[in-house]
Amino acid sequence: xxxxxxxxxxxxxxxxxxxxxxxxxxxxxxxxxxxxxxxxxxxxxxxxxxxxxxxxxxxxxxxxxxxxxxxxxxxxxxxxxxxxxxxxxxxxxxxxxxxxxxxxxxxxxxxxxxxxxxxxxxxxxxxxxxxxxxxxxxxxxxxxxxxxxxxxxxxxxxxxxxxxxxxxxxxxxxxxxxxxxxxxxxxxxxxxxxxxxxxxxxxxxxxxxxxxxxxxxxxxxxxxxxxxxxxxxxxxxxxxxxxxxxxxxxxxxxxxxxxxxxxxxxxxxxxxxxxxxxxxxxxxxxxxxxxxxxxxxxxxxxxxxxxxxxxxxxxxxxxxxxxxxxxxxxxxxxxxxxxxxxxxxxxxxxxxxxxxxxxxxxxxxxxxxxxxxxxxxxxxxxxxxxxxxxxxxxxxxxxxxxxxxxxxxxxxxxxxxxxxxxxxxxxxxxxxxxxxxxxxxxxxxxxxxxxxxxxxxxxxxxxxxxxxxxxxxxxxxx
Amino acid sequence: xxxxxxxxxxxxxxxxxxxxxxxxxxxxxxxxxxxxxxxxxxxxxxxxxxxxxxxxxxxxxxxxxxxxxxxxxxxxxxxxxxxxxxxxxxxxxxxxxxxxxxxxxxxxxxxxxxxxxxxxxxxxxxxxxxxxxxxxxxxxxxxxxxxxxxxxxxxxxxxxxxxxxxxxxxxxxxxxxxxxxxxxxxxxxxxxxxxxxxxxxxxxxxxxxxxxxxxxxxxxxxxxxxxxxxxxxxxxxxxxxxxxxxxxxxxxxxxxxxxxxxxxxxxxxxxxxxxxxxxxxxxxxxxxxxxxxxxxxxxxxxxxxxxxxxxxxxxxxxxxxxxxxxxxxxxxxxxxxxxxxxxxxxxxxxxxxxxxxxxxxxxxxxxxxxxxxxxxxxxxxxxxxxxxxxxxxxxxxxxxxxxxxxxxxxxxxxxxxxxxxxxxxxxxxxxxxxxxxxxxxxxxxxxxxxxxxxxxxxxxxxxxxxxxxxxxxxxxxx
Numbered sequence: 001x002x003x004x005x006x007x008x009x010x011x012x013x014x015x016x017x018x019x020x021x022x023x024x025x026x027x028x029x030x031x032x033x034x035x036x037x038x039x040x041x042x043x044x045x046x047x048x049x050x051x052x053x054x055x056x057x058x059x060x061x062x063x064x065x066x067x068x069x070x071x072x073x074x075x076x077x078x079x080x081x082x083x084x085x086x087x088x089x090x091x092x093x094x095x096x097x098x099x100x101x102x103x104x105x106x107x108x109x110x111x112x113x114x115x116x117x118x119x120x121x122x123x124x125x126x127x128x129x130x131x132x133x134x135x136x137x138x139x140x141x142x143x144x145x146x147x148x149x150x151x152x153x154x155x156x157x158x159x160x161x162x163x164x165x166x167x168x169x170x171x172x173x174x175x176x177x178x179x180x181x182x183x184x185x186x187x188x189x190x191x192x193x194x195x196x197x198x199x200x201x202x203x204x205x206x207x208x209x210x211x212x213x214x215x216x217x218x219x220x221x222x223x224x225x226x227x228x229x230x231x232x233x234x235x236x237x238x239x240x241x242x243x244x245x246x247x248x249x250x251x252x253x254x255x256x257x258x259x260x261x262x263x264x265x266x267x268x269x270x271x272x273x274x275x276x277x278x279x280x281x282x283x284x285x286x287x288x289x290x291x292x293x294x295x296x297x298x299x300x301x302x303x304x305x306x307x308x309x310x311x312x313x314x315x316x317x318x319x320x321x322x323x324x325x326x327x328x329x330x331x332x333x334x335x336x337x338x339x340x341x342x343x344x345x346x347x348x349x350x351x352x353x354x355x356x357x358x359x360x361x362x363x364x365x366x367x368x369x370x371x372x373x374x375x376x377x378x379x380x381x382x383x384x385x386x387x388x389x390x391x392x393x394x395x396x397x398x399x400x401x402x403x404x405x406x407x408x409x410x411x412x413x414x415x416x417x418x419x420x421x422x423x424x425x426x427x428x429x430x431x432x433x434x435x436x437x438x439x440x441x442x443x444x445x446x447x448x449x450x451x452x453x454x455x456x457x458x459x460x461x462x463x464x465x466x467x468x469x470x471x472x473x474x475x476x477x478x
Numbered sequence: 479x480x481x482x483x484x485x486x487x488x489x490x491x492x493x494x495x496x497x498x499x500x501x502x503x504x505x506x507x508x509x510x511x512x513x514x515x516x517x518x519x520x521x522x523x524x525x526x527x528x529x530x531x532x533x534x535x536x537x538x539x540x541x542x543x544x545x546x547x548x549x550x551x552x553x554x555x556x557x558x559x560x561x562x563x564x565x566x567x568x569x570x571x572x573x574x575x576x577x578x579x580x581x582x583x584x585x586x587x588x589x590x591x592x593x594x595x596x597x598x599x600x601x602x603x604x605x606x607x608x609x610x611x612x613x614x615x616x617x618x619x620x621x622x623x624x625x626x627x628x629x630x631x632x633x634x635x636x637x638x639x640x641x642x643x644x645x646x647x648x649x650x651x652x653x654x655x656x657x658x659x660x661x662x663x664x665x666x667x668x669x670x671x672x673x674x675x676x677x678x679x680x681x682x683x684x685x686x687x688x689x690x691x692x693x694x695x696x697x698x699x700x701x702x703x704x705x706x707x708x709x710x711x712x713x714x715x716x717x718x719x720x721x722x723x724x725x726x727x728x729x730x731x732x733x734x735x736x737x738x739x740x741x742x743x744x745x746x747x748x749x750x751x752x753x754x755x756x757x758x759x760x761x762x763x764x765x766x767x768x769x770x771x772x773x774x775x776x777x778x779x780x781x782x783x784x785x786x787x788x789x790x791x792x793x794x795x796x797x798x799x800x801x802x803x804x805x806x807x808x809x810x811x812x813x814x815x816x817x818x819x820x821x822x823x824x825x826x827x828x829x830x831x832x833x834x835x836x837x838x839x840x841x842x843x844x845x846x847x848x849x850x851x852x853x854x855x856x857x858x859x860x861x862x863x864x865x866x867x868x869x870x871x872x873x874x875x876x877x878x879x880x881x882x883x884x885x886x887x888x889x890x891x892x893x894x895x896x897x898x899x900x901x902x903x904x905x906x907x908x909x910x911x912x913x914x915x916x917x918x919x920x921x922x923x924x925x926x927x928x929x930x931x932x933x934x935x936x937x938x939x940x941x942x943x944x945x946x947x948x949x950x951x952x953x954x955x956x
Contacts, residue, residue, distance in 0.1 A: 032599060034550040035557070036586055041599050044545035044614060051546065067522035068529065072512040073588075073619055073636050079513070096576040097588075108514055110551075110575075110588075121510060121519050130808060136522060141551055141619070158551050330608060 007338050012279050017223045022152070024273055028282040028343050031152045038150050038157035045343060046153075046269050050160065052288050053268060054139060056192050057162065060184050064177075066135040066164060071118050073141075077107040079116035082242040086115065089209020093144040110143040115210065115235075115261055118165045119243040128248045129169055132257060133177075137164040153270030154227070154478050161265035167245065167257045171236075174258035175213075178234040181262045182215045185230035193268060194285040194394040195219050195275050196402050197229055198424075198473060200449025205433040208261075212236030218448045218473065220402045221274045224422025226448045226477040229271060230264035267478075275398050276367070282344030283367050285394055286387040292321035293383060294345045296336050298352030311351055314361065317380050321387070323349070341366060346390055347383055365390055408471075412462055419445055419476070426451070428459035429472040435464045439474065448473040485816050490757050495701045500630070502751055506760040506821050509630045516628050516635035523821060524631075524747050528638065530766050531746060532617060534670050535640065538662050542655075544613040544642060549596050551619075555585040557594035560720040564593065567687020571622040588621040593688065593713075593739060596643045597721040606726045607647055610735060611655075615642040631748030632705070632956050639743035645723065645735045649714075652736035653691075656712040659740040660693045663708035671746060672763040672872040673697050673753050674880050675707055676902075676951060678927025683911040686739075690714030696926045696951065698880045699752045702900025704926045704955040707749060708742035745956075753876050754845070760822030761845050763872055764865040770799035771861060772818045776811050776830030789829055792839065795858055799865070801827070819844060824868055825861055843868055886949075890940055897923055897954070904929070906937035907950040913942045917952065926951040 009027060011020040025031050030046035033039075042050065058068070074097065080087045094109040111117065118136070126134060143158045150156055164181060168174045182199060189195045197217035207214035211233035218226045237256045239245070249255050276283040286292055295318075297311040311325045326336050333350070340348060350362040361379060363372045367390055374382045406424040409415040418425045429435070429447065440446055450472050461468050487505060489498040503509050508524035511517075520528065536546070552575065558565045572587040589595065596614070604612060621636045628634055642659060646652045660677060667673045675695035685692035689711035696704045715734045717723070727733050754761040764770055773796070775789040789803045804814050811828070818826060828840040841852045841860060845868055852860045884902040887893040896903045907913070907925065918924055928950050939946050 032602070035554055035595070035598055036550065036552055036584075039550040039552065041550065042548040044547045047547045048545065050548075067526065069522045069525045070520040070528075070619075070638060072514065072517040072519065073621065074514055074517065076513055098574040098576050106514075117513070120513055124510070141548075143551065160548060 007335070008342060009279060009281055013222065013277065020279075021274060021277075024277050024281050025152045030269070030273065030282070033150070033152070038146065040150070040152050040156045040158075042160070042266065046266075048290050049269055049272070049284065049288060050266055052290055053188070053192070054162075057184070057188055060188070061135075061137055061164065061181075064135065064180070064184070065133070066137050066166075068138060069136050070138055070140065071111075071114050071121065073111055074108040075111050075114075075117045077109065079120060080109070082116065083210045083239055085238075086210030090144075093146060095143055095145050111140075112142055112144045113261075113263070114138065114140075114142075114163055115165070115239055116243070119239050119245060119259075122165075122167060123243050123245045126167060126245055126247050126257070129250055132167055132169050132247060133173065134167040135164070136166070137162055151270075151478070153273070154267050159265045159267070161263050163261060163263040166260045167240075168259070169247070169249070169255070169257060171258050174236075174260050175234050178213070178215060178232045178260040178262065181260070182217065182230070182232040185217050185232065185262075185264060188264075189217060189219065189229055189268070189271075190395065192285065192288050193272055194287070194391050194398065195229070195271050196395065196399040198402075198406075198449060198451070200451045200473065202231070202449060203429070203431050203436060203447040203472060205436040206447055208233045210235065210238055211261075212238070216449050218424075219271055219275070220405055220424050220475075221271070221478070222401070223274075224405060224424075224476065226424055226473075226475040227267070227271050227274075228448075228477070229268060230262070232262035233260060235259040235261060270478075276394055277344075278367075280338075281342035283394070284344040284346055286346035286390045289344075289346050290322055291324060291345055292387060293318055293323040293347040293349055294336075294340045295323055295325045295349045295351065296333055296340075297325060297327060298333050298350060298355075300353060303353035303356070307351060307353055307356060310356055314349065314351065314376070314379065318349075318383060320380075321347070321383060323383075347386055349379070349383075367394060406473075409462065415462055415474070416443065419443055419474075422476075424448065424473055424475040426471050426473055427462040428468055429470055429474070430461035430464055430466045430468045431470055431472070432464075432466075435461060435466075439463055445474045445476050448475055448477065485813070486820060487757060487759055491700065491755065498757075499752060499755075502755050502759050503630045508747070508751070508760070511628070511630070516624065518628070518630050518634045518636075520638070520744065524744075526768050527747055527750070527762065527766060528744055530768055531666070531670070532640075534766075535662070535666055538666070539613075539615055539642065539659075542613065542658070542662070543611070544615050544644075547614050547616055548618065549589075549592050549599065549616060551589055552586040553589050553592075553595045555587065557598060558587070560594065561688045561717055563716075564688030568622075571624060573621055573623050589618075590620055590622045591739075591741070592616065592618075592620075592641055593643070593717055594721070597717050597723060597737075600643075600645060601721050601723045604645060604723055604725050604735070607728055610645055610647050610725060611651065612645040613642070614644070615640055629748075629956070631751070632745050637743050637745070639741050641739060641741040644738045645718075646737070647725070647727070647733070647735060649736050652714075652738050653712050656691070656693060656710045656738040656740065659738070660695065660708070660710040663695050663710065663740075663742060666742075667695060667697065667707055667746070667749075668873065670763065670766050671750055672765070672869055672876065673707070673749050674873065674877040676880075676884075676927060676929070678929045678951065680709070680927060681907070681909050681914060681925040681950060683914040684925055686711045688713065688716055689739075690716070694927050696902075697749055697753070698883055698902050698953075699749070699956070700879070701752075702883060702902075702954065704902055704951075704953040705745070705749050705752075706926075706955070707746060708740070710740035711738060713737040713739060748956075754872055755822075756845075758816075759820035761872070762822040762824055764824035764868045767822075767824050768800050769802060769823055770865060771796055771801040771825040771827055772814075772823045773801055773803045773827045773829065774811055774814045774818075775803060775805060776828060776833075778831060781831035781834070785829060785831055785834060788834055792827065792829065792854075792857065796827075796861060798858075799825070799861060801861075825864055827857070827861075845872060884951075887940065893940055893952070894921065897921055897952075900954075902926065902951055902953040904949050904951055905940045906946055907948055907952070908939035908942055908944045908946045909948055909950070910942075910944075913939060913944075917941055923952045923954050926953055926955065
């Protein structure tokens with residue numbers, strides 16, 4: 001068929017990684033460029049992954065007492081100005097609404113994040129200690145008018161995300177839960193997306209505008225660049241002060257509460273594509289996949305009816321995996337194999353007339369491509385097991401890559417050498433903005449995170465030589 | 479307790495309906511006003527209803543071959559201009575982005591609806607008959623800068639909705655599926671929300687800007703105003719022409735496809751509040767409620783532990799109803815009863831020390847307030863049945879109201895009289911824009927829908943006297 005030629009990925013992952021990525025995104029119909037520069041269309045093949053992430057994460061946070069809500073898209077200018085650091089951080093990327101003919105009382109912008117508009121409501125809603133802790137999350141679109149080049153899923157002006165916003169009576173609670181939600185992010189990445197992450201704290205210069213502390217999980221992409229997968233902020237009391245959030249404690253005394261916010265975005269989908277994809281296209285981590293198996297019947301005129309009937313039977317049997325029969329007449333089995341490999345369905349089940357006689361099917365795992373004959377009676381059980389094996393293998397492969405491509409450096413020379421080898425590097429660092437700027441200017445590398453649980457240690461900053469007790473992960477990043 | 483005084487609704491539904499509605503929305507914590515006029519915050523108590531609507535509707539449309547996606551928030555000016563009627567309809571309500579400092583190549587506005595931006599992508603994606611039918615839906619926020627007064631859930635500048643956009647090979651398919659999705663809307667309203675609706679077609683003057691035909695379902699609110707609950711459009715080929723959507727048919731000949739779009743919004747939540755709410759507050763239709771039951775333990779010092787233990791046991795037993803124990807120490811049982819009545823939880827289960835001895839509980843339905851002793855061993859079964867009975871009763875009550883408040887009129891005088899009685903009125907109507915304008919100017923009533931399946935009949939328009947074969951529902955509306 002003429003079509004088959006155009007169907008596949010024409011660049012290799014090891015060749016031109018960036019071009020390979022774009023081809024997978026476009027050809028697997030995950031996303032498309034929008035008419036306005038910097039915007040994207042999330043196509044059904046990717047949106048279903050986002051829905052799966054949402055379902056899983058909702059379950060996790062509902063257990064933690066979080067409830068979902070929806071706050072307005074537009075934020076008044078005066079709100080941004082209430083928290084100085086926050087304003088400075090987001091001002092350059094705001095998209096303002098034309099106010100000439102709208103009778104708008106005040107200048108308003110599309111939300112780049114919703115701290116300010118949400119905390120305005122919190123100031124109205126929170127009265128006493130009985131109202132705390134307050135834990136609300138929203139799934140929404142946000143807009144940051146960046147000038148850097150568009151990268152589908154990773155860097156677009158509009159993206160989808162969740163943002164959690166919690167209020168607590170004490171600093172301890174806020175810190176504990178900021179870390180708890182970070183841990184939920186880690187579990188989501190590792191247990192659902194099969195992407196290993198390094199958790200830690202952001203340096204002074206990389207923390208969120210307005211936060212006291214920012215915690216992060218970082219993943220390593222195959223091109224050696226780190227990708228920030230989610231952040232959780234201990235906001236301290238700065239926003240509470242700025243927005244007048246107060247509560248009466250049990251003794252009736254007015255108090256300032258402590259706050260957290262935490263978010264991850266559709267860039268998680270970008271990480272999946274990069275980490276698990278191969279030269280044939282997308283590989284959907286099997287626990288994440290809604291459609292975990294495709295059944296391709298091998299059809300010949302004489303046995304067509306019998307084989308199709310059996311395929312439909314298997315579809316029913318594999319309903320918990322959302323298996324479906326690709327019974328399109330106008331495509332050959334080979335074309336179908338290529339299409340579902342490109343689109344990353346975890347398992348393929350082939351059934352032809354010979355298999356029918358032997359009461360067996362062929363099971364093929366998307367990641368390994370290995371074929372396996374499975375007795376029909378054992379198929380459901382075997383498919384479930386294959387899903388779990390595949391998850392484990394994908395995760396372990398990614399973890400091995402992360403280990404092999406992260407290292408420690410003690411000298412500036414070693415650091416630069418490791419950087420040129422596209423590694424993530426742990427270095428002694430003084431955690432000052434000035435020093436981080438210098439490193440960035442000289443190497444384009446940025447700090448990724450300060451690992452938790454560092455022992456008391458006497459070190460010297462690899463750049464400025466000042467004494468420090470911290471080791472920090474640095475690397476190039478998206 | 480001093481707090482109890484402020485807790486409840488202080489206006490009656492039959493008294494000042496509008497004030498009663500606002501109080502229910504605010505006091506049941508369903509929504510709040512936002513800092514910018516015309517915007518709203520959807521609070522968790524309402525957002526969870528939206529999530530329940532989403533889950534249910536997703537299930538229904540996935541069965542129909544629809545997949546979800548996400549298209550950009552911002553739409554270029556030139557797109558609106560491609561379809562003349564559409565442009566004219568939406569232009570006055572667009573919010574434009576300031577382009578001075580953004581380096582925007584073209585003027586862009588926030589989506590008021592997404593036909594144009596979606597069909598731009600469809601023109602790229604659709605190549606052959608193999609790509610059809612194409613059925614995509616998106617859940618998103620839209621913005622229409624209206625000047626009329628804000629009414630939470632019913633009329634706000636930003637709202638949440640779903641918009642389905644389908645493309646077909648033939649006109650027959652498009653028409654059939656436009657009606658099929660309308661029917662899914664009807665089922666959602668009646669089977670989930672317990673709100674009866676009148677289905678039909680919009681008149682020429684009320685149809686969607688750019689559509690060939692608009693179908694609608696209309697509900698009647700307790701104040702005699704109609705509420706449009708959802709619309710489904712047969713778009714004909716106008717947008718396909720304007721956006722250059724074409725496909726090659728099986729013979730390889732270029733063809734223009736036929737399109738539909740269909741949507742409902744968070745105003746459905748407004749209808750639930752209005753139709754089912756009472757003087758105590760919200761009544762959540764029980765199939766829609768995620769939390770279908772609250773368990774209130776009656777606690778005294780001596781028996782506290784035993785009663786709490788039993789309450790927790792019941793919570794587990796009623797897990798399929800998402801039942802929860804309200805074990806807050808700082809509130810009395812009476813306060814709790816009021817709170818959960820205000821917030822509309824369908825079932826309340828009371829358990830005290832005496833009940834414990836008798837191995838029974840008290841079951842109270844939110845809509846009737848009737849108390850019923852139920853044996854512990856029968857509780858799960860009885861609660862499930864009560865849910866279904868309550869759904870049926872709510873629906874029948876609303877249906878009775880609709881029947882009693884809709885009528886037919888044959889003369890202009892009868893029509894005006896019925897309008898003054900706040901009724902929905904079926905009248906012979908010529909279906910011209912001019913005549914509809916006159917009726918609107920004189921009475922503020924608008925056409926709601928043309929009922930399906932009208933027999934061939936010789937009638938005279940109630941307004942202009944011209945011959946017609948249509949009867950049309952008219953009424954005041956939100």
